Amino acid sequence: MIERVLAIETSCDDTSVAIVDRSGFVHSVVAASQDLEHEMYGGIVPEIAARNHSIALIPLIEEAFKKANMSWNDIHGIAVTNRPGLIGALIVGLVTAKSLSQAKHIPFLGINHLEGHLLAPFLKDAQHTPPEDFDYPYVGLAISGGHTSLYHITGLGEYHVLGTTKDDAAGECFDKFAKMAGLGFPGGVKVDQLAKTGNPEAYEFPRSMIHDDTFDMSFSGLKSSGQRMLEQLGPERVKENLPDLCASFQEAIVDVLIAKLDKAAKFYKAKRIILTGGVSANSRLRARAEDLAKRKNLRLVIPPIRYCTDNAAMIGYVGALRMARGETSAIDLGPSPQALASDFK
Structure with a gap:
């Protein structure tokens, strides 16, 4: 056994x-x-x-x-x-x-x-220890440097893809902006830290597909907008206004993620939602998700950062x-850069 x-x-x-x-x-x-x-x-x-x-x-x-x-x-x-x-x-x-x-x-x-x-x-x-009443089904938002997708999870092996990013993942967008702003790599954590003392309304960035009828997302336009903003401001002004830039850029990503999570929870009449993946360590995203759960009376579970x-x-x-339940792999199992077609429904 x-x-x-x-x-x-x-x-x-x-x-x-x-x-x-x-x-x-x-x-x-x-x-x-x-x-x-x-x-x-x-x-x-x-x-x-x-x-x-x-x-x-x-x-x-x-x-x-x-x-x-x-x-x-x-x-x-x-x-x-x-x-x-x-x-x-x-x-x-x-x-x-x-x-x-x-x-x-x-x-x-x-x-x-x-x-x-x-x-x-x-x-x-x-x-x-996770909450005792946490169980299937639930809506999950998985966000990382390589993946940003919404799922409806109804059991082990029962993962229904609701929507995904059509281009860049949210974590990739964070890291690219950080690199362009001179914060180094990986930069998502640094953006989060600087944003804590910045004004999220200081700069205007696009929220692509936020009002779209689907659960899909897009962040490539935001990344391009961030690049243009940094180039227009120039190195000195970027350095002077980094907290505000980071807060504004971060808020654009978080707005889209929370809007799509809220939309999925409404659609499935979900009582439980989760954030998972590396970007779920972002403090602003966590705070906004907790606020959403409180307002909508949802059980939110976010794993510890580790x-x-x-x-x-x-x-x-x-x-x-x-x-x-008896599953094993054969010795000739190979690696794959993508998920199998049978992994998700």
Whole structure:
């Protein structure tokens, strides 16, 4: 019987390992960041990401066992992200999982990274427990550097895509604006920090598709508008007005995200909503979502920041649930830059 799994997440630039059981309890989760390695390039370099995963992964597995005070005797399966993501990065995690599976004679299962984010609100540990009344169905907004989508989630494996960004993801938009403003990479967190002392009404930025009849979103126009604004102001004025610029730009993104989340909740008469993914760590987005939930009498769940960003705990939880019902992967399973057609309805 599958009760506890070792999980591996290497879909992008962060290497993460966790030990999770099928109740959602995280016994340990450890990670290695690559921000410093990619900062000088202004973005993630896939070859560097893969190389660093290969260096960090085995030591992190050993650390996860030590932190949980467990050994391989306590593990019943291995869950590993195999889609979507950077192919080279995925290969490192997948080959490691396959090798360990054969060496330890335990099954492994490839997991969709996005499914992990959608179930991350169920995760719990010694410091955090989700609300007791949190359960299916719920409306979920998954937002990160690579993905921005709305879902109606009705059960394990039952993820209905309502809408998605037609171009740039919200996290990508944050990072590109930060880079153009001279804040470096990754810059989304820096925009959030500066915005706290800025005026969100100081500058006018577009809210594309905010009144559209669909649940779809678009952020490429906002990114272009931000670039034009920075060029018109010039370096000195940009530096003087960075808090106001960041607050105004951030508010445009948050306005669209909250409007679409509200629209989906109304359409499905939802009682529960979630934010998940790296951008759900944004303080302004969290505050606006909490205000929406209060005004509309909705149960809002946002995972702790450690489970918002890419992490192996969410992969382990999905893996434990799916393996408990008999699912495993064949040894010839490959990585994919995209989700499978069968992953979402």
